[in-house]
Amino acid sequence: MKILAVLAASLMATTALAQNALPKIELTAGFYRIEAEVAATDATRQIGLMQRETMPPQHGMLFVFTEEKTHCMWMKNTLLPLSVAFIDAGGVILNIEDMQPQSEDNHCARRPARYALEMNIGWFAQRGIGVGDKLRGLERAPRPQ
Numbered sequence: 001m002k003i004l005a006v007l008a009a010s011l012m013a014t015t016a017l018a019q020n021a022l023p024k025i026e027l028t029a030g031f032y033r034i035e036a037e038v039a040a041t042d043a044t045r046q047i048g049l050m051q052r053e054t055m056p057p058q059h060g061m062l063f064v065f066t067e068e069k070t071h072c073m074w075m076k077n078t079l080l081p082l083s084v085a086f087i088d089a090g091g092v093i094l095n096i097e098d099m100q101p102q103s104e105d106n107h108c109a110r111r112p113a114r115y116a117l118e119m120n121i122g123w124f125a126q127r128g129i130g131v132g133d134k135l136r137g138l139e140r141a142p143r144p145q
Contacts, residue, residue, distance in 0.1 A: 025062070027117070027137040029129045033058060036117065040064040040142040049118060050077040060119040066144040072108040073116055075099045081121035086113040091135045096124050115141075 022037040022044060035058055039045045045063050049055070065071055073084050079101050086094045086109035097107035098121055109116070115138060124130065 025140045027135050029135050032127050034060050036060045036062040038062050041145045060117055063116040064141050064144045068112040068114045070109045071113055072106040075103045082118045083121050083124050085117045087115040089114040091138050093133050
């Protein structure tokens with residue numbers, strides 16, 4: 001039992017360290033500013049927002065994929081309810097899905113996407129941002145690895 005507790009603590013510390021080291025960029029959706037952490041490597045895309053208990057309203061996480069395809073997201077080990085916008089290479093929102101915490105349900109892009117932006121659940125709807133709207137600032141995102 002003690003070994004499991006040590007391993008769990010080590011995983012949480014590694015996750016927190018990886019999340020604190022993520023690059024950040026500013027995006028805009030309409031009149032709204034977003035401070036986005038960027039997950040552009042396989043390791044950071046796999047960790048995402050796992051184990052986070054809170055996230056400020058204007059913050060989010062941008063996933064930058066190596067190729068444009070119908071990517072899927074899930075919420076295993078993610079404690080926050082989130083909305084994810086799948087975005088094409090031109091910055092246009094393809095679809096938005098609401099995701100519940102600690103679920104292994106898949107939420108997928110309806111068409112090939114280059115990015116996914118996770119925000120607190122309802123963030124897009126509360127601001128009237130939807131399918132066909134464009135995000136600005138994606139050109140500043142690190143190249144995916």
